[in-house]
Amino acid sequence: MNVLPPWQWPRAAYIHIPFCAHHCGYCDFAIAVGQDEQIDAYLDALALELQTLGTPQAVRSIFLGGGTPSHLNCAQLERLLVLVRRWLLLEAQGEFSIEVNPDSMDEAKVKVLADHGITRVSLGAQSFHPHLLQVLERLHGPDQVARAVEWVRQRIVNLSVDLIFGAPGQTVADWKSDLDRVLALEPTHLSTYGLTYEKGTPLWKQRERGLLVALDEESEWQLYREAIDILEEAGFEHYEISNFARAGYRSVHNQVYWANEAYFGFGMGAARYVLGRRETNTRDLRTYLRKILAGESAIFQSEELGEEERARETLAIQLRRAEGIARCRFRLQTGRELDELAGEAIRRQVELGLLRDEGETVALTRSGKYVADAVIERLL
Numbered sequence: 001m002n003v004l005p006p007w008q009w010p011r012a013a014y015i016h017i018p019f020c021a022h023h024c025g026y027c028d029f030a031i032a033v034g035q036d037e038q039i040d041a042y043l044d045a046l047a048l049e050l051q052t053l054g055t056p057q058a059v060r061s062i063f064l065g066g067g068t069p070s071h072l073n074c075a076q077l078e079r080l081l082v083l084v085r086r087w088l089l090l091e092a093q094g095e096f097s098i099e100v101n102p103d104s105m106d107e108a109k110v111k112v113l114a115d116h117g118i119t120r121v122s123l124g125a126q127s128f129h130p131h132l133l134q135v136l137e138r139l140h141g142p143d144q145v146a147r148a149v150e151w152v153r154q155r156i157v158n159l160s161v162d163l164i165f166g167a168p169g170q171t172v173a174d175w176k177s178d179l180d181r182v183l184a185l186e187p188t189h190l191s192t193y194g195l196t197y198e199k200g201t202p203l204w205k206q207r208e209r210g211l212l213v214a215l216d217e218e219s220e221w222q223l224y225r226e227a228i229d230i231l232e233e234a235g236f237e238h239y240e241i242s243n244f245a246r247a248g249y250r251s252v253h254n255q256v257y258w259a260n261e262a263y264f265g266f267g268m269g270a271a272r273y274v275l276g277r278r279e280t281n282t283r284d285l286r287t288y289l290r291k292i293l294a295g296e297s298a299i300f301q302s303e304e305l306g307e308e309e310r311a312r313e314t315l316a317i318q319l320r321r322a323e324g325i326a327r328c329r330f331r332l333q334t335g336r337e338l339d340e341l342a343g344e345a346i347r348r349q350v351e352l353g354l355l356r357d358e359g360e361t362v363a364l365t366r367s368g369k370y371v372a373d374a375v376i377e378r379l380l
């Protein structure tokens with residue numbers, strides 16, 4: 001067991017599976033579409049990259065993200081899970097998560113996941129409205145979401161569902177019915193993301209050409225406010241700007257990111273943060289495979305932040321959490337005093353009712369959550 005603090009040495013690991021059946025209109029993740037013949041070589045490469053750990057590492061969270069990990073067939077999934085567990089030893093009560101899509105799930109895959117230690121499934125539902133799924137260019141229909149949930153629930157209790165709000169043409173009534181439908185599935189955790197138009201994505205191109213009209217900011221805020229009201233009323237804790245959990249079901253993995261702690265990362269496009277250095281692997285599948293299979297590094301970007309930069313980054317990230325920033329822990333983690341960095345700006349945001357300062361902690365108020373990005377920007 002490594003004795004370095006968790007912001008230096010990882011207690012969490014991310015493994016990226018880039019393969020997808022199709023490119024959704026809004027997506028700018030590192031993905032590979034129509035290249036399924038490379039999946040086995042990709043698993044060979046992951047095995048080699050994991051081997052660079054030297055010795056198996058104890059972690060409290062492993063996250064298989066994508067892409068679409070559930071796009072792999074049963075045999076490939078099994079190989080992946082065995083491989084990951086060979087190098088990453090999950091602590092007792094640890095979390096082993098996988099992202100899945102409704103259209104690539106079946107009962108046999110759920111069995112493989114459960115048999116190989118998966119403890120949490122994160123399902124990309126996004127909406128229950130066919131017209132909105134179509135705008136987002138998702139492959140599945142609403143019925144497939146319910147069926148996937150049923151299969152998962154036969155073996156795995158901890159289920160998170162992702163929803164997107166702010167799609168072109170989405171009304172408050174659409175959104176409320178999405179929230180009702182998702183609550184009826186009784187997930188333990190929900191992530192609600194506002195749609196963003198990332199440069200170069202099909203959706204961004206359509207907006208640029210005037211083929212669709214994005215929702216205005218006020219309408220988006222209204223949807224966000226509805227989500228907070230409805231989900232809190234239903235007993236979910238709003239523990240991060242975009243995330244809600246039943247008691248005891250916060251995502252262990254994401255809490256590592258939001259504490260700005262260290263994590264391992266493996267796979268095409270994967271990022272890692274180890275011993276204060278941030279690194280990102282190449283987003284190009286062929287380059288990733290060529291380099292790793294030749295025994296070379298696939299790192300494409302690498303930087304080591306200075307103390308002040310690291311402290312500012314920690315401030316920006318930790319403020320996203322409901323518990324905000326704890327001054328004492330912040331000092332320990334960054335070597336800097338929160339008030340030296342942003343004391344005056346914090347006081348101003350407290351006067352505006354956007355932050356609350358409780359002495360030991362500083363956190364967003366409810367109004368502050370609506371404009372979190374602007375508040376964080378002012379503190380920086």
Ligand code: SF4
Binds near residue numbers: 019020022031068101
């Ligand atoms: S399934 Fe997920 S990762 Fe794949 S293209 Fe769609 S949004 Fe992106």
